[in-house]
Amino acid sequence: MSFKTAISVFLAYFLLFLGQAWALDVNAVRIGGHAEKERLVVELSGKSQFRAFVLQSPDRIIVDMDDFSWKVGQLSRPSVTLVKDVRFGSLGGGKGRLVIETSTPVIIKSAFAIDKANGQPNRIVVDFAKTSAAMMKEATTQQMGDMNGAAQPKNARMVAPQKDPEPQEKFSPAKAKKLIIIDPGHGGQDPGALGVNGAYEKSIVLAVGLELKKQLEKSGYRVEMTRSTDVFIPLGERVRFARKKGGDLFISLHADSISRSNVTGASVYTLSDKASDKETAKLAERENKSDLIAGIDLSHQETDVADILIDLAARDTMNQSRYLAKTVITTLDSNNVKVLDTKYRSAGFAVLKAMDIPSILVEMGYLTNREEVERLSNSAYRVRIASALKASIDKFFQKK
Numbered sequence: 001m002s003f004k005t006a007i008s009v010f011l012a013y014f015l016l017f018l019g020q021a022w023a024l025d026v027n028a029v030r031i032g033g034h035a036e037k038e039r040l041v042v043e044l045s046g047k048s049q050f051r052a053f054v055l056q057s058p059d060r061i062i063v064d065m066d067d068f069s070w071k072v073g074q075l076s077r078p079s080v081t082l083v084k085d086v087r088f089g090s091l092g093g094g095k096g097r098l099v100i101e102t103s104t105p106v107i108i109k110s111a112f113a114i115d116k117a118n119g120q121p122n123r124i125v126v127d128f129a130k131t132s133a134a135m136m137k138e139a140t141t142q143q144m145g146d147m148n149g150a151a152q153p154k155n156a157r158m159v160a161p162q163k164d165p166e167p168q169e170k171f172s173p174a175k176a177k178k179l180i181i182i183d184p185g186h187g188g189q190d191p192g193a194l195g196v197n198g199a200y201e202k203s204i205v206l207a208v209g210l211e212l213k214k215q216l217e218k219s220g221y222r223v224e225m226t227r228s229t230d231v232f233i234p235l236g237e238r239v240r241f242a243r244k245k246g247g248d249l250f251i252s253l254h255a256d257s258i259s260r261s262n263v264t265g266a267s268v269y270t271l272s273d274k275a276s277d278k279e280t281a282k283l284a285e286r287e288n289k290s291d292l293i294a295g296i297d298l299s300h301q302e303t304d305v306a307d308i309l310i311d312l313a314a315r316d317t318m319n320q321s322r323y324l325a326k327t328v329i330t331t332l333d334s335n336n337v338k339v340l341d342t343k344y345r346s347a348g349f350a351v352l353k354a355m356d357i358p359s360i361l362v363e364m365g366y367l368t369n370r371e372e373v374e375r376l377s378n379s380a381y382r383v384r385i386a387s388a389l390k391a392s393i394d395k396f397f398q399k400k
């Protein structure tokens with residue numbers, strides 16, 4: 001190779017390197033939506049890996065991608081938005097960062113990349129919504145996207161957003177009223193746990209469910225019940241029902257039994273692939289037996305929980321379910337409903353598998369304890385439990 005050729009090859013590689021290092025342009029950033037949910041669309045000149053997550057103090061959404069040149073003339077955003085400021089900077093190591101500061105705590109509902117098609121450029125889309133500070137804190141450990149590992153940003157610059165027409169991506173209008181799915185456990189040929197006074201779990205949970213429905217509807221919620229009479233509904237059917245109706249929350253109501261008759265108190269559970277403890281694993285086993293009792297063929301089992309949880313959107317739902325579970329526990333406690341344990345627990349409950357709906361299972365108490373089963377058979381106590389559940393739902397949706 002002659003000296004001249006060597007120089008040319010070197011130059012060619014050098015230019016190629018430069019070209020790669022600065023290959024990506026951010027050509028537009030659009031923000032749109034309404035009070036319920038907003039959408040951030042980042043238009044790119046090419047494909048890029050990305051990751052999106054939230055941080056607090058100040059509240060902000062972070063979108064990391066390949067290092068980019070900022071070619072955005074002006075930010076496109078509606079007159080009313082949760083977005084306060086948009087900043088960007090280089091992270092070094094070939095990575096760039098967008099920082100979207102928000103005026104309230106927010107949670108990322110979904111984040112995805114769209115390849116260029118139909119005259120539209122490559123895009124990164126982040127859907128986010130207002131939430132509570134507590135829920136945002138829960139979400140700070142979650143990341144969406146296909147990029148991993150990056151440092152803190154340096155020399156981020158400020159860009160003042162300007163008013164502009166709505167972006168093209170539109171949202172369906174917000175549902176006027178939140179839809180709560182109440183799922184009274186068992187029913188029909190499956191009585192559930194048997195109380196020492198002869199009461200059935202299926203009857204107690206239906207009574208509480210109907211009371212909760214009444215209270216929720218009174219304060220402006222929509223309610224659908226998986227059953228409102230003494231009928232058997234398979235577990236998978238309850239999940240499908242909730243999804244078909246488009247529920248915003250799913251609450252499964254139960255009352256447990258245990259060999260030690262001195263154990264009392266309510267407990268709250270969420271879905272997980274690994275049970276939080278042995279007792280919860282056994283409880284999930286008991287509750288999942290409902291289908292067996294009715295003689296349903298379980299050879300076509302639903303997807304394993306671990307597989308479901310790979311889905312990032314599902315992880316967001318899990319955060320919300322955990323937040324709801326914690327809220328229910330503290331609210332029951334402060335409403336003089338005895339709780340067994342101040343921690344919520346989790347296991348593979350088949351009825352909690354609606355992965356796009358925050359879902360919890362509430363065991364209202366132990367029917368194997370005489371005092372507790374008598375309390376639960378008393379309508380005044382059931383009203384108290386229902387009020388506490390309603391108050392938790394209010395808190396979840398930040399009604400107060």
Ligand SMILES: [Zn+2]
Pocket residue numbers: 185186192193201253254255256287
């Ligand atoms: Zn049960």
